[in-house]
Amino acid sequence: MVGARSNPGANNVTLLSGEGGIGKSLLLLQLSVAHVLGRDWIGYVPESGPVLYFSCEEDENEICRRLEAIARHYGASRRELKDRGLHMISRAGMDAVLGRVDRYGNIEPTILFARLQGMASTHKPKAIMLDTAADIFAGNENDRSQVRQFITLLRGLAIGTGAAVILVTHPSLHGTSSGSGLSGSTAWHNSVRARMYFKSAPSDNESNLLRTLEFSKNNYGPIGEHVMLRWHNGV
Secondary structure, three states: OOOOEEOOOOOOEEEEEOOOOOOHHHHHHHHHHHHHHOOOEOOEEEOOOOEEEEEOOOOHHHHHHHHHHHHHHOOOOHHHHHHOOEEEEEOOOOOOOOEEEOOOOOEEEOHHHHHHHHHHHHHOOOEEEEEOHHHHEEOOOOOHHHHHHHHHHHHHHHHHHOOEEEEEEOOOHHHHHHOOOOOOOOHHHHHOOEEEEEEEOOOOOOOOOEEEEEEEEEOOOOOOOEEEEEOOOOO
């Protein structure tokens, strides 16, 4: 796949699910850097261009530490990443809700969503990373209608900017044990165009460094494919 520059998730929403601490944020940060540098990401070369990364869990110091290792991996600097269009937004410890329930039980965009939408209109990103759903969605994850409305809200953001929106989610205990990687209503799976599940590799019983990225849903290609990854030197 290396060498084929494209943005198949443009105008749509993709889910990236995985347990806490498995490395989802790191994986998306690497994808973000690959976008702005026009470099490869796990064998795929995404379309080069700006990225908005909306982080709700990591503070600025932690983000900088992680980006330092990723920049080193690509032979770049954090300054270069910023100059090339990597826009980091940290909401750690702050209100990060983008969609909340109104008095009629419907999901409505917040003022923060409008601000994010404005930034996207200004910077014209190729991708918008939203990390995580638990922080930005203030509805009921088991309510099919509310979940559907929220994904529709995010898809409107994607269509309005031409970006690919990637939303990070955490699986429930059942989602982990069953291997589905899901939590809440099936509308999470049914409302998006693609879904990835990032998890520990079953064969890695000792090092705890191997990961598997599985494509559980993919309207742009075959499902069931997976990529084996190894954590090394912060990437």
